[in-house]
Amino acid sequence: MSQSIWIGTANRGFAQQAQEEIRRLFDTPVRFEWIAAGELFKFTVEECREQVVRTISEQEPIFLRHMQPVDAEASFGNEGLDSIAEWVQRQLKEQAPAAGRRIAVQVRKTEEGGPAVSPSELKQALDERLEKEWQAVPVVKDADEVLSLLIAASQIYMGRSRPEENLSDWSGGAIRFRREEGQISRAKFKLLEAEQAFGLDLSAYHAALDIGAAPGGWTSLLLERGLEVTAVDPAKLDAGLLRNPRLRYLQKNAADVVFASGEFDLLVCDMSWSHRQMAKLVKSLVYALQPGGTAIITVKLMHKKAFQTIREVTQDLSPELSLQKAKQLFHNREELTLFLMRT
Secondary structure: OOOEEEEOOOOOOOHHHHHHHHHOOOOOOOOEEEEEEOOOOEEOOOOOHHHHHHHHHHHHOOOOOOEEOEEEEEEEEOOHHHHOOOOHHHHHOOOOOOOOOOEEEEEEEEEOOOOOOOOHEEEEEEEEHHHHHHHHEEOOOOOEEEEEEEEEOOOEEEEEHHHHOOOOHHHHHOOOOOOOOOOOOHHHHHOOOOOOOOOHHHHOOOOOEEEEOOOOHHHHHHHOOOOOEEOOOOOOOOOHHOOOOOOOEEEHHHHHHOOOOOOEEEEEOOOOOOOOHHHHHHEEEHHHEEEEEEEEEEEOOOOOOOOHHHHHHHHHHOEEEEEEEOOOOOOOEEEEEEEEOOO
């Protein structure tokens, strides 16, 4: 029987949920081994690589942020950069990259000891060898192939894959956005990541309702995308937003506002309320969202009851809002993000 070995990555503290989701996907046994407790783990599936990719892609786990195949692994002690790079080069020779192939080298290292090699130094050394030995084209994004390396204590895991096989084309699924001068809050990154994770184009919408908008991180992004935005929050929005002619700011509790039916084609909510309070508030305003409209909602997770929380929220919002996808994003912490549509 075929088997394949993988490294799974989840947000810190949620790897057990990711493991449970993976276990439920396969009829054959799945074996798990911790690499960094609560975050990084190795898993072995008694199915071929192609079938594992197909199964996980079709039913993408909520809490699995990134996966990489393990094609080779080795133990290293005090060996230096050249020794590790030469080992990787030997593995690549078994199936040499084609000339001109765009390859993204992604190197991660856990906090534990191991070889005194920095990920950036190793990436640079491998980029140079790929270019010299095989005339490959080292890239960061838009790669034909990802060469993944994880250094965990004395063990190094290597895998080659297409970017889509890893769930994310960012190293470890740690998607990074550049903080802009004058940026209101880091919450903006959550909505940027949600746009990518759910395959949305926020600029395609026209009128958005932002519930619990203050201080305005999500509102600012929607305004940048060209939308008309109605922001509701009793707390104050950032003063810089108030000059925007496409902003309507209601400094009230969302429970006290009334809108026209179907006034918005996008509803967003990123609040620090309990999940059931949030769901009740959102549901009370669903009438203002057009049929077929989109809702993007952040859900605060109950401690150790993540799956129960998801069930309760989706049940509370049903049948008016239908869940399209749920994902714990890199920029989520003790929460996850839902993409729903108005029925």
